[in-house]
Amino acid sequence: MVINASKHIDSSLKDLQGILDEVKKTIKGVDDATLNTPEAEGKWSMLQCLKHMSIAVEVYNTNTLSALESAQNGTNSSDYKSHWKGDMFVKMISPKENGEIKNSMKTFKTMNPHNSLAVDDTIKEFFAQHEEYLRLIEKSRAYDLNRVKVNTALGPMVKLRLGDAYRFIIGHAHRHLIQLKRIKSVVTA
Secondary structure (H helix, E strand, O other), rough: OEEEEHHHHHHHHHHHHHHHHHHHOOOOOOOOOHHOOOOOOOOEEEEEHHHHHHHHHHHHHHHHHHHHHHHOOOOOOOOHHHHHHHHHHHHHOOOOOOOOOOOOOOOOOHHOOOOOOHHHHHHHHHHHHHHHHHHHHHHHHHHHOOOOOOEEEOOEEOOOOOHHHHHHHHHHHHHHHHHHHHHHHOOOO
């Protein structure tokens, strides 16, 4: 995939903001007990889903900031070209076009949320972490989305191009938005 870098940034900002707006709508008016109610035995609650998303995006906030700080700004390319590794990661994490999640994935232990969470703290953290990611996406306008490499949650051995990291986080957020809505439909039924 080749796209104008500025358009990719604009699209990434719009997509992630849209997901955050949907999360707000989904959790609005849901009481604390329901937010902490798991979908089923051994499954997550709505809050655990949000906490997991916060943990994941925090890793990418740290790794993206580090990558930007060690890169030269002002050397941006007009086009962003995805890499096969980025395409593979995005395809693996993202839901299908119809919203179906094609494969369940085991969560890294470090990204597993606790069983019972403080509602206000969890929700504030979720939005704060994602707003920081939006800020970093905006900041990347001065960088080359192809040359800046971001460590994944797997560590420095697996890196993604900056533009691919944005696609991955958006795919991850979209995947868990679907999960969040499913959990809500079960626990409020």
